[in-house]
Amino acid sequence: MIFLEQTLAILWKDIRCELRSKQTWMGMGMFALLVLVIFNFAFDLRVDNKAAIAPGALWVAFVFASLLGLGRTITAEREKGLMDRLLLCPVDRKAIYLAKLLGNLLFIGVVEVVALPVFAGLFDVPLFGALLPIVLLGTLGVAAIGTLFSAMAAATQARELLLPVLVFPLIVPVVISAVRATGDLMVAAPNQPPWLGLMVAFDVIFLSASMLTFEFVIKE
């Protein structure tokens, strides 16, 4: 019960701080929209190549925008000494991880909700209901790893450089799965491996591993 209360309290604090500063959401949202616009002009989109290009553009926008936000998750608190102050409290480190993860999911989710209609308009693709689980599972995988490694990178001097270098190689499987699963929605007869199952397995493994290792990562 205390675990849940502490998790929700940290989440509430992060949301309230973000709503008042608006630093992360605005930056992430603008970045995602710009990436979609640039891709729309950069590629020669035709009906026959839309399914090959559009999913990649969407997930590049999501992943890059997510990294912007993930980089701020713990760095801002570390820089101001606030993470130390939080660690002084008798709070389960898993609660801190879970709250940060939920916060990241929420921040990225809002950006996705804004970016998806823009994507549908620019790339002239319909928004499928089946896209929801793909976006959820893909975002969860990126956020689970990103939250852990943002804690690791926050303790270093070259944190902005280190976070993408650490995160990108690890999220390759979930990003490929998400792109392929999204692409499958745009073709008439998809005959592909079970991408959703792969994403579920990825999320379960990395979420569990991140929960267990966060305590050691966040230590001095």
Add this chain to the structure above:
Amino acid sequence: MSHLYLEITKLKKNYGLKPVLRGVNLAIEQGQRMALLGANGAGKTTLLRILAGLAEPDGGQVYIDGLDVVHDAQQVRRLVGFVAHQPYLYDNLTALENLLFFGRMYAVKQRKERATMLLERVGLLKRAHERVSVLSRGQAQRLALARALLHSPRLLVLDEPDTGLDEEGIALLEAILNEHAQDGGTLLFTTHQFEHALQWSDHIALLSGGRMAYTRETRDVEAGSVRQAYQEVLR
């Protein structure tokens, strides 16, 4: 019979290859108020960070109320209230929201009543609903003091708590420290002000080069002798 509340034995801590604490021994009985002096880089903050559970020692033992700070870290955190030389508060939350948030972290019962009482005690009740970003440095430091008292800690650890406080703030700090001691609480603080060390403590310790160079009962020392010992260990 006196109860040994804080016991530090042969405490060592390195940062990389550089030793910061080289075998510190210190004992504080329940209800004692100890001032820890030392030049910049003597290891005072490192010692306090270990007591607060923010850093792990590389050698030696630290017990607070019989609990090992490494193995019983979560229980120790409930016993310790920590004030750093910077307030470390959430700028975008109000004074009251900051206290309520940390109250949840410490699972404080009747949080709102306790937070309101403490805001009144540190003279910030009228500013309870203002964001920390608009508070002055001294007001934020008072709020940090209120936060440290939220969970009624038995050991109060303060790292240069007088930094940034005006005369009124200093008087308030002294009154709160005295109340804490009168309630049977134990106190360990660092300061660069000899006068504050003498006024607020009943024991004085001097840390130099990562070792405890001098410990005395405050009533046995004068400002001049502490200053002289301080100058000697600096040489």
